Amino acid sequence: MxxxxxxxxxxxxxxxxxxxxxxxxxxxxxxxxxxxxxxxxxxxxxxxxxxxxxxxxxxxxxxxxxxxxxxxxxxxxxxxxxxxxxxxxxxxxxxxxxxxxxxxxxxxxxxxxxxxxxxxxxxxxxxxxxxxxxxxxxxxxxxxxxxxxxxxxxxxxxxxxxxxxxxxxxxxxxxxxxxxxxxGALYRTTTNPANATGDGVALAFRAGAVVRDPEFVQFHPTALVSEDSAFLISEALRGEGAVLLNSDGDRFMADVHPDAELAPRSVVAQAMTETMRRDDSEHVLLDVSHLDSDFLRERFPGVYRGALQRGHDITAGPIPVAPAAHxxxxxxxxxxxxxxxxxxxxxxxxxxxxxxxxxxxxxxxxxxxxxxxxxxxxxxxxSNANQADIPEGEIGTLRLNPICGAPSWSSLRRTMNDLVGISRTDRDLRNAIEHFGEWSERGGDQADPSLTLAALTARLIAEAALQRTETRGSHLRLDYPDASPAWQRHSLWQLARE
Ligand SMILES: Cc1cc2nc3c(=O)[nH]c(=O)nc-3n(C[C@H](O)[C@H](O)[C@H](O)COP(=O)(O)OP(=O)(O)OC[C@H]3O[C@@H](n4cnc5c(N)ncnc54)[C@H](O)[C@@H]3O)c2cc1C
The missing domain is CATH 3.50.50.60 (FAD/NAD(P)-binding domain)
Incomplete structure (x- = not known):
């Protein structure tokens, strides 16, 4: 075998x-x-x-x-x-x-x-x-x-x-x-390596497999963002007592959720996004400097060194953080x-x-x-097992004709960041899908098969995010701010048979 x-x-x-x-x-x-x-x-x-x-x-x-x-x-x-x-x-x-x-x-x-x-x-x-x-x-x-x-x-x-x-x-x-x-690397701001472009999802989809819930992308709340890279500041720092502060230096998570900074990631990331919007800032602050410096260096050597390389000392004061695709x-x-x-x-x-x-x-x-x-x-x-049964539920279909593509990695990533990111709306998602359509009509960049795969996974995320007219888990729709009982179900996607 x-x-x-x-x-x-x-x-x-x-x-x-x-x-x-x-x-x-x-x-x-x-x-x-x-x-x-x-x-x-x-x-x-x-x-x-x-x-x-x-x-x-x-x-x-x-x-x-x-x-x-x-x-x-x-x-x-x-x-x-x-x-x-x-x-x-x-x-x-x-x-x-x-x-x-x-x-x-x-x-x-x-x-x-x-x-x-x-x-x-x-x-x-x-x-x-x-x-x-x-x-x-x-x-x-x-x-x-x-x-x-x-x-x-x-x-x-x-x-x-x-x-x-x-x-x-x-x-x-x-x-x-x-x-x-x-x-994560379908987005401009991500904690993932550049090769994390969702290839498997596109490969399996093209082969006829069912894809489930592609709209659910988790944005890690605390990434130290510099230029186009995002360095993860582990949740464990908040587990040890790190607090999130707005630009006035005030804690804001305690008013949002009983678990404050340890609330589920989507809650923290969404509250941070809202605070950044209110403060007209690109970031909020994460402060762990009240803990013992030796403890911090020993318990978080990677974060300590990584932040220092980017010009920030976690033992000395608050550092700027923002959510990133994760x-x-x-x-x-x-x-x-x-x-x-x-x-x-x-x-x-x-x-x-x-x-x-x-x-x-x-x-x-x-x-x-x-x-x-x-x-x-x-x-x-x-054990030479057979395939899984098709899951129950309505299955959305997507045609691949013409082939999905994108003119460049940077335009794909910008579109995903700006239009299919942490806070979504009907208008933005339709705009993103329109871009995918235009790119497809122009033939995409078929010289780069990896980009074609990435564009397909990106399009599945955008299509499913548009369909899900509610806010649930990591999927935040500004135009549908509540969870809908009708949407307490998975979204299922399969290649349209011509
Ligand atoms: C910064 C960061 C911190 C994290 N921290 C935690 C944590 O503390 N705890 C936790 O549980 N999870 C954490 N996660 C998530 C966790 O690391 C991942 O979900 C998990 O490691 C995924 O493992 P994997 O084997 O599925 O994929 P990966 O480890 O990502 O491996 C994917 C592999 O597929 C290959 N590949 C992709 N496409 C192709 C292709 N077309 N052809 C050939 N090869 C291909 C890649 O080269 C790579 O070798 C973190 C993630 C990040 C980014």
Whole structure:
């Protein structure tokens, strides 16, 4: 059996390692192996692993933040397998931080009702996970190819039988696992690396798979924004007591939500956007300087150094922060066994929509999701499972004729930032879709297949955001400020059959 894994983050490498126990495996990554969202993770990975915690409590916290759209079955699978996932990462060599007694150290983060976030190297969790996985991958019997972008999936008689690369090579496989990560880099301001352009969603959609809830994009509230880059200031800082201030130096979150700075991300990001608008400012302030400087340097070495490199000292005073595109809750529909609706095609990690995050992801649940569901996807491959059933509900369709495109990366990213960003309106979304239409008519930039894929995922996000005439979770419609009971359902999208 030959298994093709696309992506070298936590979901992809974990899947490749497990699949190599029973199959020949090829792993493709369009950049360097470590150029992933996984590598950038700071805060940690959530799991109910102590006697004081319980997977059911973890599930309740997850469902509460998911704003009515979590799939309870997926959430149960996620949280119940937390302890196993941590055991697997320990076995792979991830050195999670421990307290003086040698017990795994647990932090508190927004929306978690108890400390349950494991971290490594202080706020360097992603670096530690990525490098442990890469060490294992180097020892494993896996054909690893970097700098190779998949631009199309190969479908024969309705079954996925391989993929085509930007070098126009077709790699045939008995099973293809998409682990292509997020879509933050469709936006100008993002915490993601530039390669996080939602390719997997577009690849699967073009292959006929159902895509679910693409409109739900999480904007991380606290990014230190400079020019075109956004450096993440981990939520864990707020967990330790950092406060958000307006331009007069006053706290504003306590008036917005009972959990103040630890309210769900969408609530914090939206309150910050409103405060920035009122103050006519590009940012608000985050202050953690009342905590001990040595503690801050030890607990948050990455944030401390990263901010310092950008001219800000977190131990000395408030720093300017603004929301940035961060995490894609929507994605390729999968059941809890990682199966898409196309036979032979599996998906795991951020590119998948398992239903575990609903309309709003809880901090530190995505690394857990990547481990749990990539492992389950490999079990499906091992047992030669069929495709998932088409989920129930009305399915929106989109035509790809003419082919979706964009004149340049910068125009695509500007359009997404300005018109499909954190606060959305009917007018802006229609404008964005009009741009996509005009670009398509002009043929887009078909010389760049990656840009074509990105434009398709962007268009799916905009179309779904236009359809959802309500505010829910991370999806804020200024013209529909309340949640609508009629919209307490997923949005489902599939390629229109000509
Ligand atoms: C700054 C930051 C901090 C975060 N902190 C946390 C945290 O503390 N806790 C938490 O749970 N989550 C966190 N997240 C989210 C979490 O890191 C990601 O959701 C998770 O790592 C995704 O893993 P993945 O394996 O699905 O994708 P990734 O790790 O992003 O890997 C995607 C891979 O797919 C490859 N790829 C993409 N398209 C193609 C293509 N067309 N062809 C070939 N290869 C392709 C890429 O090159 C890459 O190798 C954070 C994210 C960011 C950006």
């Amino acid at each position: 030959h298994v093709l894994v696309i992506g070298s983050g936590l979901a992809g490498i974990n899947a490749a390692l497990l699949a190599s126990e029973f199959a020949d495996v090829t792993l493709l990554s369009k950049s360097e192996l470590q150029d992933t969202n996984t590598q950038r993770a700071q805060g940690g990975i959530a799991a109910a692993i102590t006697a004081l915690d319980d997977p059911r409590l973890h599930a309740e916290d997850t469902i509460r933040a998911g704003a009515g759209l979590c799939d309870p079955v997926a959430v149960r699978a996620l949280t119940a397998e937390g302890a196993n996932a941590i055991e697997r990462l320990l076995k792979l060599g991830v050195n999670f931080d421990r307290d003086r007694d040698g017990e795994l150290s647990l932090a508190t983060e927004g929306a978690h009702s108890t400390p349950r976030v494991l971290h490594a190297g202080g706020d360097q969790t992603g670096v530690h996970i990525q490098s442990a996985l890469m060490r294992r991958l180097a020892e494993a019997n896996v054909d690893v190819r970097t700098g190779v972008a998949v631009t199309d999936l190969t479908i024969e008689a309705g079954r996925c039988v391989g993929a085509t690369t930007d070098g126009r090579e077709t790699i045939l496989a008995d099973a293809v696992i998409l682990a292509t990560g997020g879509a 995490y894609h809750m929507g994605g390729i529909y999968t059941d809890i066994d990682g199966r898409t609706t196309v036979q032979g095609l599996f998906a795991a990690g951020e590119c998948a929509s398992t239903g575990a995050h609903g309309a709003n992801r809880v901090a530190s649940n995505s690394l857990l999701e990547a481990v749990v569901f990539s492992s389950r996807a490999v079990e499906s491959v091992r």
